[in-house]
Amino acid sequence: MSIVKERRFPTAGCELDGDLTLPDGATGVVLFAHGSGSSQHSPRNRTVADTLHRHGLGTLLVDLLTSDEDVQDVRxxxxxxxxxxxxxxxxxxxxxxxxxxxxxxxPVGIFGASTGGAAALVCAAARPEAVRAVVSRGGRPDLAGPALVQVDAPTLLIVGGDDEVVLELNQQARAVLAAVAELRVIPGATHLFEEPGALDVVAEEAGTWFTKHLR
Known part of the structure; x- marks a missing residue:
């Protein structure tokens, strides 16, 4: 049985809306860093989170922008x-x-998507003792800048095979990362993994990676 707690979480001088889900006997907890134009209620994030719960992992899904900031960002x-x-x-x-x-x-892991993938890697570099694993879905690791070479956490980069520009950026990042890092390419998938079955593959890959490294 999972316990879901919706609340406001304090961070960096503000409070953010989110929910924390902890399955019985959870072996780790994964913080979600959503990408551009997304939120804690994103169906894609929820699909991945549900799979992680079945792997015995907790999740923390939070809107990284306040309501006022979100209005500004839409504009x-x-x-x-x-x-x-x-x-x-x-x-x-x-x-x-x-x-x-x-x-x-x-132990803490971070699942980042799109620009959230870069933020996840910067966070991992800043908190090497806390962040034990990172998974990036269609991420922009290039936007992590110099933090990329400082990441110690085992990192899985998942990219759609038809997301050609982002795939090239992830290939370059894989070559730069000093940490244990692997690149998974999902054939026929585009940036949002909207093709039938593509997101399910992403979720299972993430579940396997976090289960392995969050011990």
Whole structure:
């Protein structure tokens, strides 16, 4: 049985809406870093989270922008690419997970998508003792900048085979990462993995990676 707790989570000088789900006997907890134009309610994130729960992993899904910021971002589309802002909030949430009585005993992983993949890697570089694994779905690891070479956490990069530009960027990032890193290419999938069965493959790959490294 999973316990779902909806609340506001303090981080980086603000509070963010989200929900924490902890299956019985959870062996780790995965923080989600959604990408551009997405949120904690994204069906894609929820699909992956459900699979992680079946793997015995907890999840923390949070809107990384406040409601006011989200309104501004819809108009300008700028804040979703503010990797520093997103990473600072992930760092604060990682600190919360590492100190909260509910989750302090659980190793932490981060699942990032699109620009959230870059923020996840910056957070992993900033909190090497806390973040034990990273999975990036259609991510932009190139936007992590110099933090990319500082990542210690085992990292799985998942990219659609037909997402050609992002695939090339991930291939370049894989060559730069000093940590254990693997690249999984999903044949026929595009950036959002909307093709039949593509997201299910992503979710299972993520579940296997986190189960292996969050011990």
């Amino acid at each position: 300008t589309r700028e804040m979703r690419f503010d990797i520093g802002l997103l990473a600072d909030r992930l760092i604060g949430l990682t600190d919360w997970l590492s100190t909260s009585g509910e989750t302090a005993h659980l």
